[in-house]
Amino acid sequence: MSTLDAKIPEGPIDKKWTNHKNKINLVNPANKRLIDVIVVGTGLAGGSAAATLAELGYNVKAFAYQDSPRRAHSIAAQGGINAAKNYQGDGDSTYRLFYDTVKGGDYRSREANVYRLAEVSANIIDQCVAQGVPFARDYGGLLDNRSFGGVLVSRTFYAKGQTGQQLLLGAYSAMNRQIARGKIKMYNRHEMLDVVVVDGKARGIIARNLVTGEIERHSAHAVVIASGGYGNVYFLSTNAMGSNASAAWKIHKKGAYFANPCYTQIHPTCIPRSGDYQSKLTLMSESLRNDGRIWVPKNMDDVLAIREGRKKPTDLSEEERDYYLERRYPAFGNLVPRDVASRAAKERCDAGYGVNETGEAVYLDFKSAIERYGKEQAQIHGISNPSKEQILEMGEKVVENKYGNLFQMYEKIVDENPYKTPMKIYPATHYTMGGIWVDYNLMTTIPGCYAIGEANFSDHGANRLGASALMQGLADGYFVLPYTIGDYLSHDIRTGAIPTNTPEFDEAEKAVKDRINFFINNNGTKTVDHFHKRLGKVMWDKVGMARNAQGLNEAMAEIKAIREEFWKDVKVPGKADELNPELEKAGRVADFLELGELFARDALQREESCGGHFREESVELDGEQKGEAKRNDTDFAFVAAWEYKGEPADAVLHKENLEFKDIELKQRSYK
Amino acid sequence: MNLTLQIWRQNGPNDAGRMVEYKVSDISEHMSFLEMMDVLNEELVAKGDDPVAFDHDCREGICGMCSMFINGEAHGPDRGVTTCQLHMRMFNDGDTIYIEPFRAKAFPVIKDLIVDRSSFDRIQHAGGYVSVNTSGNTQDANSLPVPKADADKAFDAATCIGCGACVATCKNSSAMLFVGAKVSQYALLPQGKVEAVERVKNMVHQMDLEGFGNCTNTGACEIECPKGISLSNIARMNREFFVSALAGE
């Protein structure tokens, strides 16, 4: 085991980034024209990076598997983006955002990175507004804010329930400007299938044109991976169907360490599963917890009556309801962080209080909010003695203005009107804090290979706060990587174009083609989805919201067995040289089957509970925090970075020790 | 329920293509339309047949990938939804469902139900942006208040997901609703106004080059648009275009 050097700059935390920027090497504008950069992924992270690198003068080649950058999964983000603007004058500051993020991440993130994130956050909002992103505004014409879980200030900027869409369209527009200028060459419907390493440096990729099936070689002086998270290892998640770990896994196999794979966020408010045919889960934004109250019935009789259709949730009086988050966490109530809220829902459902047929659902109720807003509106409009109907009508209007599209989405899926009856929700896999290990410069352990956005592990520790992924993606892409990559590229101004007719490219291309041909010729008996679903079930049952040593050992063995069967028996129809969605899926699932095992191994190694990682063996046994997760700072205040050695079971653990100089290590309390 | 599906199968851009009949059984009313397609495809793969290729990704109505023309309507019979949000409760046991790609000259078929919508991207390259650098050295976001009514209207226009249902629905294959939405978003915001004249000219020019048809004000696009993009955006674009034409003289 070795220790990793994160290359954190010297100096006080609030000066590190500025000092670093002042010291690193720059590439002069004329030389930038001689340098090519590949960006894999054009979501918020990759899109903003591609646009900025092109604007600086580099030649950018960008890749996405969808038919347009505008369709990356960032588009689905709903609730908002954080920034320490303190527009509400409620005491927010760079330090407070930094503190909240480190605490929210359960003290498992790198202080220096998080501070930098908080520092550049305000700039992101300025940038986006300048690009024409239509954020929500108040009647005075200024930007509006809402609050998200785990914090006590209102720092979340939003565009109704479509914040990710608006931000991505902003980054997309910045890309379009550079595509028009010829500075970005966009490769849509292309999938990266390997990275090419020459003399120890990342110098290109092998990609498949998903329309023609052609295997292409692309070279560059540096490669940036911005391919998103790996939540689909669970098969069911809130991620898009195509979201995958393959780009990240490919660089892992070529030398990039994979950090903290077991840190996964199970989001508390998603629409519950309805049947075995289910292909994905739908998120109901955390912003709803601003106004929705979460509850289950207090009495088992009512639970059964509701499940059997004898009672409706609206029949239950206030006294008959258990607002369990408000009960357990009076200080934060419904706005506790996600990991806490998810576990609390599981606890109630495991105890038998789930309110749907599967027993895996709790209520998210807007009745109080609708009434409160309705009364407020009556006051504003000078209506004295408003009728109950008037109040509800006006209140519903306010709620519709805030969350209209989410309510509509819910109604279309569930066929129930959430203005009239509480939503049913249950936790689902949503986000992966783990990812490719990067240093302060966002460089992986392969020189010249960078990872940004959800694909890296950097800023969220063991749990991400709501509205912080969009912030991190754009911070990485607009404001961090474009600086730090220059330091590396300054050594490449005389290198010249990287040739693709070299043995390294030959070899990488051959491996990619061999694997594709294997799939096409395997003639097995089971579909790709068959294996993916089985993997997902093992992950959810044994590596899900609560984990223990026995389950994790079993999971490792089971995943290995599924993987071996997959390679013997998977069936992929069609040909290699055509558009072939089953072939695409096969490659992605093959990688998930390796990642899943490493994931379980990482969870097994981490014998503590922290953030989204909950080990049943590690809970507080008494005192005020009885039953809550128990962290172990003495033994586990480190980042676990895994080095690939063939089988996941042989991966070698490297540690980056985390030092907390600016924030005191404390038990997280939301009581 | 049990259903008969008539699906457009086309091997590639140069294949003539034809409708092919399939049967699916035991479809739950709670399934989404694409989950029903998954069931069909799993069966086809198991039998060794080529599954039906279709575009999809987010499956929650926001990425704009999914694009099926179902029983003669873009995104099918429900209102205000994309194909992926359409649920089987909209159909009845024994129904025959006709499934085709979004058809337009500017959207050539790639395979089966997948079409090439890169013409939409090229229209955006022609001017769908504000020319501001991403340096972050812009002015403070609150230094320029924007009336809430304008901000809200700009937002409504900006919610277009670029799916192309408007084009597929229009008898002239016009892209006016899509382009009008983008032009409007920027025209309504002070940040976008600066280049409004050039933008509308360039985007409309590219739209014509791509082979989209003219708008004859039938309004079918507004009805089929899953995001409720309003025809008033086309009117605004026409005004902007008129102003740009005057400015050009």
Ligand SMILES: Cc1cc2nc3c(=O)[nH]c(=O)nc-3n(C[C@H](O)[C@H](O)[C@H](O)COP(=O)(O)OP(=O)(O)OC[C@H]3O[C@@H](n4cnc5c(N)ncnc54)[C@H](O)[C@@H]3O)c2cc1C
């Ligand atoms: C439903 C939902 C709601 C969310 N809401 C919020 C929110 O309100 N606030 C918040 O802060 N965060 C939210 N998040 C999290 C946030 O949206 C994501 O973490 C973030 O957008 C990820 O951005 P990204 O750029 O890293 O990756 P993505 O947006 O996932 O982009 C990945 C890109 O990589 C490409 N790609 C992937 N693999 C390959 C390959 N092998 N070859 C080529 N290209 C490839 C894809 O085409 C795509 O362009 C939400 C997430 C979900 C799922």
Ligand code: SF4
């Ligand atoms: S205007 Fe409506 S129908 Fe047309 S592309 Fe946009 S969202 Fe789709």
Ligand code: FES
């Ligand atoms: S799959 Fe994304 S909108 Fe339908």
